[in-house]
Amino acid sequence: MTLSTDITLPANIQPVFPCRCVVCGEESSDTAKISADAQGFIVSFFVPLMSLLGRKKIEFPICPECKPRFFRQRWIRSLICWSIIIVVVFVALPYFQGWNRSVTKLAVLGIGIAAVVPQLIFEVFFPRWFDITASKETVDYEFKSEDYATDFYVLNREAFPDVEILVDNELVNNADEIAD
Numbered sequence: 001m002t003l004s005t006d007i008t009l010p011a012n013i014q015p016v017f018p019c020r021c022v023v024c025g026e027e028s029s030d031t032a033k034i035s036a037d038a039q040g041f042i043v044s045f046f047v048p049l050m051s052l053l054g055r056k057k058i059e060f061p062i063c064p065e066c067k068p069r070f071f072r073q074r075w076i077r078s079l080i081c082w083s084i085i086i087v088v089v090f091v092a093l094p095y096f097q098g099w100n101r102s103v104t105k106l107a108v109l110g111i112g113i114a115a116v117v118p119q120l121i122f123e124v125f126f127p128r129w130f131d132i133t134a135s136k137e138t139v140d141y142e143f144k145s146e147d148y149a150t151d152f153y154v155l156n157r158e159a160f161p162d163v164e165i166l167v168d169n170e171l172v173n174n175a176d177e178i179a180d
């Protein structure tokens with residue numbers, strides 16, 4: 001069983017990454033950029049304004065060999081999630097004909113969320129190599145590799161001694177406190 005190790009930093013700082021590929025862990029000077037989505041994009045599906053608030057691009061190291069794998073995993077997982085939501089909503093909508101509009105909206109919202117729960121659980125137990133989820137004040141950096149996450153923590157602790165850094169939602173002041 002693998003769970004991701006999540007490091008939370010304030011949204012206003014530009015994080016320092018180890019000079020290693022997030023996928024294979026080998027040294028790499030190459031980078032790629034992703035914007036924060038994951039759970040965020042499900043929320044933004046229902047509340048378009050959220051995506052305007054939370055959108056943030058992060059550049060991270062990845063070697064040229066791993067780039068296609070990384071983006072394929074990301075693309076396929078997002079596509080599956082969107083397909084589930086769209087199919088379920090379209091299958092469910094006809095059942096609400098004649099219902100009050102706001103009741104229908106709430107019901108379809110509930111059904112949409114319920115439909116993606118299995119995939120969210122899958123994402124927890126089979127985390128992506130790397131992902132970010134941004135909120136207004138903080139950004140979660142989610143790493144599949146705990147080693148990589150620990151290196152990331154240490155570098156950012158050194159670079160920003162005064163900021164609050166959370167590891168798996170707990171305040172951590174030095175690397176020794178990161179539980180196995």
Ligand SMILES: [Zn+2]
Pocket residue numbers: 021022023024025026062063064065066
């Ligand atoms: Zn790599």
